Amino acid sequence: MILLSILQRVGVLLTLCLPFNSFGQLSTMPSYDDILSRKTTAFQKVYYLQKFAEEYKKLVPESMFYQDLSAAYSNFGEVQKAKYFDLQSTGVKYKQRLIQHLAHLDPVQKPVDAKAEIIRQASARNLVIINEAHHLPQTRKLTIELLETMRSMGFEYLALEALKTDSLVNPADTNNLTYPEPVFGILLRTAVKLGYKLVSYEAKFTSENRDLDQAKTIWSKTFAKDPAAKVLVHCGYSHLSENMNSNIRWMASYMKELYSLDPLTIDQTFDAFTGIPEYRSFITKQQGSGESEAFMLVDSNGRFTNIVSPFDSSITHDLQVYFPIEFQNEQRDRWRKLGPEYKQVTIHYPAQQFSDNTYCAIYDAREEKNSIALDQFISPGDKTVHQSYLPPGDYRLEIRNLSNAVVKEVAFKVGKSNKIPKVQL
Numbered sequence: 001m002i003l004l005s006i007l008q009r010v011g012v013l014l015t016l017c018l019p020f021n022s023f024g025q026l027s028t029m030p031s032y033d034d035i036l037s038r039k040t041t042a043f044q045k046v047y048y049l050q051k052f053a054e055e056y057k058k059l060v061p062e063s064m065f066y067q068d069l070s071a072a073y074s075n076f077g078e079v080q081k082a083k084y085f086d087l088q089s090t091g092v093k094y095k096q097r098l099i100q101h102l103a104h105l106d107p108v109q110k111p112v113d114a115k116a117e118i119i120r121q122a123s124a125r126n127l128v129i130i131n132e133a134h135h136l137p138q139t140r141k142l143t144i145e146l147l148e149t150m151r152s153m154g155f156e157y158l159a160l161e162a163l164k165t166d167s168l169v170n171p172a173d174t175n176n177l178t179y180p181e182p183v184f185g186i187l188l189r190t191a192v193k194l195g196y197k198l199v200s201y202e203a204k205f206t207s208e209n210r211d212l213d214q215a216k217t218i219w220s221k222t223f224a225k226d227p228a229a230k231v232l233v234h235c236g237y238s239h240l241s242e243n244m245n246s247n248i249r250w251m252a253s254y255m256k257e258l259y260s261l262d263p264l265t266i267d268q269t270f271d272a273f274t275g276i277p278e279y280r281s282f283i284t285k286q287q288g289s290g291e292s293e294a295f296m297l298v299d300s301n302g303r304f305t306n307i308v309s310p311f312d313s314s315i316t317h318d319l320q321v322y323f324p325i326e327f328q329n330e331q332r333d334r335w336r337k338l339g340p341e342y343k344q345v346t347i348h349y350p351a352q353q354f355s356d357n358t359y360c361a362i363y364d365a366r367e368e369k370n371s372i373a374l375d376q377f378i379s380p381g382d383k384t385v386h387q388s389y390l391p392p393g394d395y396r397l398e399i400r401n402l403s404n405a406v407v408k409e410v411a412f413k414v415g416k417s418n419k420i421p422k423v424q425l
Contacts, residue, residue: 029048029052029055030044030048030052032056032059032060035048035049035056035068036068041404042072042075042076043076043359043378043400043402043404044402044404045068045069045072046069046072046073046075046076046378047357047402049065049068049069049072050069053065053069062088062089063089063090063091064089065089066085066086066088066089067085067086067089067135069085070082070083070084070085070086070089070135071134071135071179073085073135074134074135074136074137074181075179075181075182075376076359076376076377076378077137077182077333077336077375077376077377078377078378079136079137079138079333082135082136083135083136083271083272083274083275084275086133086135086272087272087273087275087276090310090311094310094311095276095310097310098273098276098278098279098307098310099276099278099279101307101308101310102278102279102282102307105282105299105305105307106299106300106301106305108299108300109286109297109298109299109305110297110298110299111286111287111295111296111297111322112295112296112297112298113293113294113295113296114142114293114294114295114296114319114321114322115142115145115146115149115293115294117296117319118130118142118146118264118266118319119146119149119150119153121264121318121319122150122153122155122264123153125262125263125264126223126228126229126230126231126261127230127231127233127255127261127262127263127264128150128155128231128232128233128263128264128265128266129232129233129235129239129240129251129252129255129263129264129265129266130142130143130146130232130233130234130235130240130265130266130268131234131235131236131237131238131239131240131265131266131267131268131269132234132235132236132237132268132269133236133237133268133269133271133272134179134236134237135272136269136271136272137181137182137183137184138183138271138323138333138335139268139269139271140181140183140184140186140187140234141183141294141335141338142268142294142321143187143232143234144183144186144187144190144338146232147187147190147191147194147196147232148190148194150230150232151194151195151196153230154230155196155230155231155232156195156196156197156226156229156230156231157196157197157198157199157221157222157226157229157230157231157232158191158196158197158198158199158231158232158233158234159198159199159200159201159218159221159222159231159232159233159234160177160188160198160199160200160201160233160234161178161201161202161214161233161234161235161236161239162177162178162179162184162202162236163176163177163178163188163198163199163200163201163202164176164177164178164200164202165200166197166198166199166200166221168188168192168198170367170368170370170371171188171189171192172185172188172189172364172367172368172371172372173368173370173371173372174370174371174372175370176188176372177372178202180372181372182372182373182374182375182376183336183338184372185371185372185373185374186338186374187234188372196232199217199218199221199222199231201214201217201218201221201233202214203217211239211249211250211251211253211254212249212251212254214235214239214251214254215251215252215254215255215258215259216254216258218231218233218251218255219255219258219259223259223261233263235251237269238250238309238311238312238315239251239252240252240263240265240266240267240317241253241265241312241314241315241316241317242256242263242265242316242317242318243314243315243316244256244257245314246312246314246315247314248312248314250315252265252317264318264319265316265317265318265319266317266318266319266320266321267306267317267319267320267321268294268320268321268323270307270320270321270322271322271323274323274325280325283322283323283324283325284325286322287322287324287325293324294321294322294323295321295322295323295324296319296320296321296322297320297322304318304319304320305320306319306320307320323335336375336388336389337389338389339391341391341392342389342390342391343389343390343391343392343414343415343418343420343421344387344388344389344420345387345388345389345390345412345414345420345421345422345423346385346386346387346420346421346422346423347360347385347386347387347388347397347422347423347425348384348385348422348423348424348425349379349380349384349385349386349425350384350425357379357401357402358379358399358400358401358402358407359376359377359378359379359399359400360376360377360379360386360397360398360399360400361373361375361376361397361398361400362374362375362376362388362390362395362396362397362398363395363396363397363398364393364394364395364396365393365394365395365396365411366394374390374395375388375389375390379399390414391414392414392415392416393413393414394411394412394413395411395412395413395414396409396410396411397409397410397411397412397423397425399425408425410423410424410425
């Protein structure tokens with residue numbers, strides 16, 4: 001996962017031009033550098049990583065290939081595929097370690113609401129660090145849900161690992177984020193609307209100590225100039241680890257050591273393991289009645305349950321978030337209903353009308369053309385109906401081909417009534 005993050009940062013720096021033929025397909029197999037480049041769209045990444053899978057796996061380690069394929073699918077809400085390919089990258093030994101950790105947990109667990117508990121504990125802190133798994137958009141939803149309440153509690157700064165600049169001319173611009181994925185775009189729009197001061201803090205690629213430089217940047221842009229600041233940090237994976245004695249040091253540990261801060265750290269990356277039967281069974285037994293609400297677990301002694309990371313047992317954090325095993329509908333995970341105002345939208349997609357090599361992207365009609373889509377999905381093949389979740393508003397749906405050209409555009413509206421909008425393509 002660390003390697004994936006580094007490679008994605010390399011990809012951002014590449015400016016390679018890709019030779020497309022008249023059908024929107026590359027005339028030759030793209031190099032792996034081309035695949036990582038931001039000049040290659042997310043849909044092109046999915047298509048070519050699948051098409052030339054065997055060839056690429058001869059060029060790069062399989063773990064790297066599967067991580068990149070997992071991340072590419074996540075941009076289209078293909079969560080189950082993203083989890084599947086991510087598990088292919090981790091190796092058998094990590095799965096076995098996780099199973100061993102599960103066997104040592106207290107069999108008596110009580111689920112508690114994650115959002116409520118984070119808010120309760122955050123009231124006594126001035127630094128809260130919550131992480132994400134880059135290939136799981138669901139790990140961005142909880143941060144979205146926390147933003148409004150934490151803003152009212154005095155949290156004024158939001159530091160995002162994936163943010164490229166502090167000054168946003170257009171909050172929805174795809175160039176603002178390393179991961180311009182729909183849910184991340186909604187997170188960024190929500191933060192701007194609520195008046196957060198945004199902080200980009202990713203270290204330069206030439207950095208000799210990425211996490212140390214991350215910590216110094218967060219400090220210099222927040223507490224150094226505003227000692228009474230309250231800061232929420234949304235980072236990736238292990239950067240939230242507070243352990244100052246491990247061989248590998250992470251950003252949160254430097255915040256503690258250098259600046260005497262005691263952050264509230266929240267891990268929510270274990271949803272990546274729902275493809276492992278033992279973990280899936282554990283969560284199914286423990287989850288509460290909420291179908292899409294994040295929760296934490298408290299054991300019989302009243303202690304919060306944190307499962308030891310199978311990747312690095314030295315990683316430490318305060319709280320661990322779990323997600324229910326969803327009863328998925330046919331087309332879309334229900335957790336994508338990001339608020340009570342969101343409505344289910346039915347998109348009728350005539351079979352065989354479009355090439356298999358197309359995808360759909362839904363945009364706010366008021367936003368500029370280079371905005372991050374509010375939802376996007378790969379054309380459903382032989383299925384004729386797709387479902388999305390959107391708040392009331394005016395929208396533009398675009399069908400794009402492999403070269404990212406728009407082949408059809410449809411305008412539609414989502415009203416405030418409970419009637420399910422239908423979009424006919």
